Amino acid sequence: MEITLNFTALAADVKRSLSIIGKRSIDENGNLMFKDITLSSQEEPLLDDYFQQAVIDLTTETDTFITASTDTSLTLTFPVNHNGALTPAITKVCKAYCVSYALYSWFSIVAPRLVEKYMGDCKRQTGALVRLIHNKKAPEASEHSPLSPTTTVTLNS
Amino acid sequence: MSKTITLSLKKSLILEAVKADTFQSGQVDKSADPVKNAALAYNEQAGDETYQERKLLRFLRSGLARFAAAMNEFVDSEGGSITYSLTDTGDEITIRVVVSNRYNSGLAQPLSSFAEEYITYTMDYMWWQSIKPAFAKDYFSYAQDTLAQIRLCLAKTAPAASSSNYTDITGTVTNS
Numbered sequence: 001m002e003i004t005l006n007f008t009a010l011a012a013d014v015k016r017s018l019s020i021i022g023k024r025s026i027d028e029n030g031n032l033m034f035k036d037i038t039l040s041s042q043e044e045p046l047l048d049d050y051f052q053q054a055v056i057d058l059t060t061e062t063d064t065f066i067t068a069s070t071d072t073s074l075t076l077t078f079p080v081n082h083n084g085a086l087t088p089a090i091t092k093v094c095k096a097y098c099v100s101y102a103l104y105s106w107f108s109i110v111a112p113r114l115v116e117k118y119m120g121d122c123k124r125q126t127g128a129l130v131r132l133i134h135n136k137k138a139p140e141a142s143e144h145s146p147l148s149p150t151t152t153v154t155l156n157s
Numbered sequence: 158m159s160k161t162i163t164l165s166l167k168k169s170l171i172l173e174a175v176k177a178d179t180f181q182s183g184q185v186d187k188s189a190d191p192v193k194n195a196a197l198a199y200n201e202q203a204g205d206e207t208y209q210e211r212k213l214l215r216f217l218r219s220g221l222a223r224f225a226a227a228m229n230e231f232v233d234s235e236g237g238s239i240t241y242s243l244t245d246t247g248d249e250i251t252i253r254v255v256v257s258n259r260y261n262s263g264l265a266q267p268l269s270s271f272a273e274e275y276i277t278y279t280m281d282y283m284w285w286q287s288i289k290p291a292f293a294k295d296y297f298s299y300a301q302d303t304l305a306q307i308r309l310c311l312a313k314t315a316p317a318a319s320s321s322n323y324t325d326i327t328g329t330v331t332n333s
Contacts, residue, residue, distance in 0.1 A: 079205035127192040134199035136183075139176035142169035144248070149170075149269035152163045153262040156255070 001087050003094050004073045005055060010095065011047045014102045015039060025111065036110045050102035057101065058094050061129055076133065081140070086132045093132065097125040158258035159233045164269045166250040166276075168243070171220075172204070172213055174277045179203040179284060182292070203284055216283045218243060220276035221250065227275075227304055231311045233257045257313065264310040271310065275303040 015038070022037035039046070052071065059069060068075035076090070104118035183198035203209055225239045232239060233256050241252040252272060282296035 079207075081205040131192060131195040134195045136180070136199060136202045136205055138180055139173050139204060142167060142173045142248075144167045144170055146170060146174075148167060149273050150165045151265045151267075151269040152165070153260070153265045154161045154163070155258065156159045156161055 001078075001090065002073055002075045003058075003091050005051065005095065005098055007048055007051050007072060010051055010098050010102070011044065013095075013099045014047055014106075015044075017099070017103060018106070021114070025114070033111065037107075039106070046106070047102050050105045051098050053105075054098040054101040057126065058097060058129070061126055062133055065133055078133070079136070081137045082133075083135050083137050086135055090129065090132045093125050093129050097122060097129065100125060159235070159237060159255050160258050160260050160262060162254045162256060162260070162262075162265060162268060164252040164254075164272050166252070166269060166273050168217065168248050168250055171217060171250075171273060171277055171280070174273075175213060175216075175280045175284065176202070176204045178277070178281050201288060213280065213284075216280040217276070219283065220279040221252070223279055224252070224272055224275055227307070228254050231256050231260075256311070259313045259316070261312045261314045264312060267310050268307065271303050271307045275300055275307065278303060 018038050019034075022034035023032075025033040025037060027033055027036075055071065055074070058074060059066060062074060062076055065076040065078055066074060067077040074094070100118050100121040104115060104122055107114040107118060180202045183202035186194045186201060187198035203213055221241055221243055225241055228239050232254065237255045237257075239252070239254050241250065243250055278296050278300035282293050282300055285292035285296060
């Protein structure tokens with residue numbers, strides 16, 4: 001499976017979260033933190049740096065299964081008995097991790113009291129990713145019944 | 158005179174049994190701590206990865222060879238033999254043991270079951286030996302126990318009665 005990480009779309013997700021959180025956060029003096037929390041246009045390229053770091057993390061977590069990669073995509077190849085129903089969740093959790101990692105990194109600078117929540121998200125998402133990729137379905141049944149072994153004895157002349 | 162015991166086993170059943178045994182162990186470990194043990198369980202569960210499939214075939218080959226070696230003591234001393242077939246493509250494993258004609262064939266039926274069990278446990282033992290040696294010891298004991306059952310099934314019948322009667326024994330005295 002190929003996971004493509006569109007940095008522009010991920011940046012839009014991060015900015016949307018920042019504007020919502022910014023509108024609802026106040027500092028210890030009661031002032032609205034919108035300006036501190038949202039990114040200025042000069043600061044926006046920082047997100048690409050965060051995403052690149054996040055891709056490195058994802059590459060590390062999935063190293064056993066990676067068969068190709070670029071700056072913005074990972075190709076994972078699983079053995080035949082991997083549960084294919086999990087692949088949409090794998091893509092989603094990789095994207096979610098990029099967003100969480102960017103928020104975590106940005107809040108480390110501008111709003112340290114929000115860091116814990118996003119650090120927890122990052123940890124949970126990498127844990128979920130490791131679980132989703134390290135999956136084997138139960139072994140497939142042989143076409144023969146377990147009761148099929150037989151013994152015969154013949155007298156040799 | 159000798160007898161040939163033919164055991165007919167299926168490669169796919171033995172491989173499935175080893176995969177099922179290790180799959181269950183992995184699931185138990187995963188249930189103890191799903192996040193921490195996910196990769197551990199994955200690596201404990203035999204099969205699917207190409208290198209693991211090849212490893213299992215190597216273990217199957219060795220398990221079968223060990224079974225044949227263990228049968229050595231029962232092979233007919235005159236012209237006895239143990240042969241077995243194991244191929245990449247075929248599913249059939251046929252083991253032929255040529256034993257004395259005094260072999261009690263009334264005990265034949267359990268042999269194929271025990272042979273499969275012995276090979277499976279031996280493979281389980283080899284699998285865990287390379288991952289969790291503590292588990293391997295249990296499977297080694299199971300394999301030895303199965304071998305003891307196999308020995309019980311390889312009994313000899315009493316010697317056949319002579320075609321002459323004791324009363325047929327005669328003595329003659331000849332004066333010279």
